[in-house]
Amino acid sequence: MTDNRRALDAATLARTIRNIRLIAFDFDGVFTDNKVYVFQDGREAVRCTRSDGMGLNKLTALGIRSVIISTEPNPVVTARSRKLGIDCIQNCGDKRAAIEEVAQEAGLGLDQIAFVGNDINDLPVLRAVGLPIVVGDAHPDVLAYASYQTKMTGGNGAVREVCDLFEQILRSEGE
Amino acid sequence: MTDNRRALDAATLARTIRNIRLIAFDFDGVFTDNKVYVFQDGREAVRCTRSDGMGLNKLTALGIRSVIISTEPNPVVTARSRKLGIDCIQNCGDKRAAIEEVAQEAGLGLDQIAFVGNDINDLPVLRAVGLPIVVGDAHPDVLAYASYQTKMTGGNGAVREVCDLFEQILRSEGE
Amino acid sequence: MTDNRRALDAATLARTIRNIRLIAFDFDGVFTDNKVYVFQDGREAVRCTRSDGMGLNKLTALGIRSVIISTEPNPVVTARSRKLGIDCIQNCGDKRAAIEEVAQEAGLGLDQIAFVGNDINDLPVLRAVGLPIVVGDAHPDVLAYASYQTKMTGGNGAVREVCDLFEQILRSEGE
Amino acid sequence: MTDNRRALDAATLARTIRNIRLIAFDFDGVFTDNKVYVFQDGREAVRCTRSDGMGLNKLTALGIRSVIISTEPNPVVTARSRKLGIDCIQNCGDKRAAIEEVAQEAGLGLDQIAFVGNDINDLPVLRAVGLPIVVGDAHPDVLAYASYQTKMTGGNGAVREVCDLFEQILRSEGE
Numbered sequence: 001m002t003d004n005r006r007a008l009d010a011a012t013l014a015r016t017i018r019n020i021r022l023i024a025f026d027f028d029g030v031f032t033d034n035k036v037y038v039f040q041d042g043r044e045a046v047r048c049t050r051s052d053g054m055g056l057n058k059l060t061a062l063g064i065r066s067v068i069i070s071t072e073p074n075p076v077v078t079a080r081s082r083k084l085g086i087d088c089i090q091n092c093g094d095k096r097a098a099i100e101e102v103a104q105e106a107g108l109g110l111d112q113i114a115f116v117g118n119d120i121n122d123l124p125v126l127r128a129v130g131l132p133i134v135v136g137d138a139h140p141d142v143l144a145y146a147s148y149q150t151k152m153t154g155g156n157g158a159v160r161e162v163c164d165l166f167e168q169i170l171r172s173e174g175e
Numbered sequence: 176m177t178d179n180r181r182a183l184d185a186a187t188l189a190r191t192i193r194n195i196r197l198i199a200f201d202f203d204g205v206f207t208d209n210k211v212y213v214f215q216d217g218r219e220a221v222r223c224t225r226s227d228g229m230g231l232n233k234l235t236a237l238g239i240r241s242v243i244i245s246t247e248p249n250p251v252v253t254a255r256s257r258k259l260g261i262d263c264i265q266n267c268g269d270k271r272a273a274i275e276e277v278a279q280e281a282g283l284g285l286d287q288i289a290f291v292g293n294d295i296n297d298l299p300v301l302r303a304v305g306l307p308i309v310v311g312d313a314h315p316d317v318l319a320y321a322s323y324q325t326k327m328t329g330g331n332g333a334v335r336e337v338c339d340l341f342e343q344i345l346r347s348e349g350e
Numbered sequence: 351m352t353d354n355r356r357a358l359d360a361a362t363l364a365r366t367i368r369n370i371r372l373i374a375f376d377f378d379g380v381f382t383d384n385k386v387y388v389f390q391d392g393r394e395a396v397r398c399t400r401s402d403g404m405g406l407n408k409l410t411a412l413g414i415r416s417v418i419i420s421t422e423p424n425p426v427v428t429a430r431s432r433k434l435g436i437d438c439i440q441n442c443g444d445k446r447a448a449i450e451e452v453a454q455e456a457g458l459g460l461d462q463i464a465f466v467g468n469d470i471n472d473l474p475v476l477r478a479v480g481l482p483i484v485v486g487d488a489h490p491d492v493l494a495y496a497s498y499q500t501k502m503t504g505g506n507g508a509v510r511e512v513c514d515l516f517e518q519i520l521r522s523e524g525e
Numbered sequence: 526m527t528d529n530r531r532a533l534d535a536a537t538l539a540r541t542i543r544n545i546r547l548i549a550f551d552f553d554g555v556f557t558d559n560k561v562y563v564f565q566d567g568r569e570a571v572r573c574t575r576s577d578g579m580g581l582n583k584l585t586a587l588g589i590r591s592v593i594i595s596t597e598p599n600p601v602v603t604a605r606s607r608k609l610g611i612d613c614i615q616n617c618g619d620k621r622a623a624i625e626e627v628a629q630e631a632g633l634g635l636d637q638i639a640f641v642g643n644d645i646n647d648l649p650v651l652r653a654v655g656l657p658i659v660v661g662d663a664h665p666d667v668l669a670y671a672s673y674q675t676k677m678t679g680g681n682g683a684v685r686e687v688c689d690l691f692e693q694i695l696r697s698e699g700e
Binding site for chain 2 (some may be wrong): 378379384388391392469489
Binding site (some may be wrong): 387393394395397400401426429430432505510520 | 554563565566
């Protein structure tokens with residue numbers, strides 16, 4: 001695993017994407033703008049984007065699996081993943097162990113997995129997977145560990161952009 | 176029906192608008208900013224604009240009917256359309272079939288109908304109606320199918336802008 | 351009352367402000383960003399700014415009364431005005447009649463009243479009062495009827511800016 | 526205590542930070558964007574940033590204590606501070622007295638305390654502490670009283686930026 005990766009050139013990015021079979025997404029800051037609405041009774045809400053669902057449907061049609069990996073157990077993550085119809089791993093103190101479990105269960109190598117994150121708690125996974133992606137407004141400390149940074153920010157089209165990118169590459173001929 | 180339309184020149188746009196008798200609106204991304212607030216119990220909320228209601232009142236005064244067409248059944252769409260006092264068709268897997276049903280029921284041709292959308296699931300309707308409109312922040316993949324793109328983004332004045340445009344054209348003399 | 355007013359020069363603005371004894375505020379689009387959060391059961395919420403409260407306290411200290419005038423009856427307006435500790439007139443179909451009632455009750459002339467609005471339903475009041483103010487993101491159709499437009503937009507500091515302006519003028523010496 | 530301070534040069538800022546043992550934060554406008562969501566029944570909600578929690582964990586690891594000081598008693602402040610796992614002083618009409626009590630209880634001098642605020646009600650504390658900080662969108666009237674202004678705005682990374690700054694200084698060698 002290499003640190004301080006740089007953005008891939010177009011051909012290498014396309015080749016890497018063709019090898020990916022599963023995309024794991026962090027939740028807060030990726031499916032959301034990393035904000036949380038706090039109510040008087042302590043309950044929380046988050047803001048997601050409708051267009052992400054259309055993107056994930058594309059991935060499914062392309063034979064790419066999607067999964068959400070979130071450190072903190074939170075009912076809003078459960079609610080959103082259920083609505084999106086994708087798997088969700090929560091309450092994993094160790095995201096790196098979680099991604100390896102996902103890989104093993106799916107019979108995939110870590111090089112066949114992409115991960116989309118946004119902050120320093122994603123570093124162990126970003127360093128482990130074949131295609132580490134960060135959102136447009138990721139924390140500066142993680143930028144060096146990503147092979148691709150989305151133009152869109154978290155909760156504002158970043159997930160859809162990743163899905164559209166995969167569709168564009170996988171639907172195009174050869175390299 | 177022609178694909179890959181271009182923005183109409185002012186005179187053609189005015190002539191097209193004078194022929195329209197009904198405007199159908201997508202909900203998410205048009206009446207809203209395409210975001211959804213997700214609560215711990217799975218309930219959802221959306222953010223709309225107060226000024227849209229004043230615009231729809233103008234349309235009614237001009238004799239133009241308004242209707243919301245939404246693929247997914249969602250209580251927030253019901254709640255908002257009731258508050259706005261306009262009709263609402265939900266849970267229509269096929270938006271194209273829904274718009275044709277609306278046209279038939281109103282005794283109108285599809286060329287007398289405008290539609291305002293924002294994403295790829297609106298394509299079948301955008302390609303069918305007389306005046307296909309997309310919002311300022313519509314997905315790039317639908318821009319080519321619109322005769323008019325609003326300056327304002329969804330949930331931030333796009334609906335009001337359409338209503339103001341119709342008022343301006345219909346209240347002006349001749350062509 | 352003159353239509354199509356222009357922004358006042360600094361000296362005239364200061365003289366006009368020194369004559370004002372009461373400021374009436376529209377609610378939606380002035381205390382809020384003109385957005386409404388719609389829940390599945392039809393309930394609504396709005397987004398206000400904490401700093402407005404500090405501004406209104408300044409007005410009170412300066413001997414200027416504040417009142418909210420809102421066309422539509424809405425529990426969120428009641429809730430917010432109660433929290434801010436200012437009077438609130440709701441469910442007034444005719445805002446112009448409401449402002450005249452406020453003036454009469456306070457023993458003031460309309461020239462001693464300022465009004466802060468944002469859209470076309472505020473026109474009858476903007477045209478009637480001594481100091482018509484609109485927010486930074488007011489609808490283009492009302493700009494010509496204002497003597498002052500705030501730099502800040504509705505729900506993002508516009509109310510505070512008006513209060514700060516009054517404080518600055520009223521605390522300065524002479525003209 | 527000096528008024529009208531200016532931003533510190535890098536070396537003085539670093540030396541000042543090395544002396545700080547506790548950071549007190551205002552809540553509204555610092556942990557939030559100074560907005561409040563108002564519901565029909567008068568309940569309120571605020572919008573916070575997930576990344577702040579990661580920043581506060583860094584402070585704890587560096588041996589710096591954190592505390593929230595809020596004038597108004599509000600259940601959302603209680604809820605958020607509990608989630609973040611930091612102390613919270615509410616319902617203190619006099620913030621200056623509160624900060625002195627915090628200092629005494631912790632056995633610290635006011636010069637060993639930093640405070641992060643955003644508006645005029647923070648002035649008595651900003652003028653009292655060793656390192657007065659304001660957020661990127663603080664009210665103009667408090668800017669002159671800060672030794673440091675964050676680039677990020679309240680509720681949008683300001684707290685995290687302060688934590689990252691402390692980490693950067695305290696982890697670097699010497700001066």
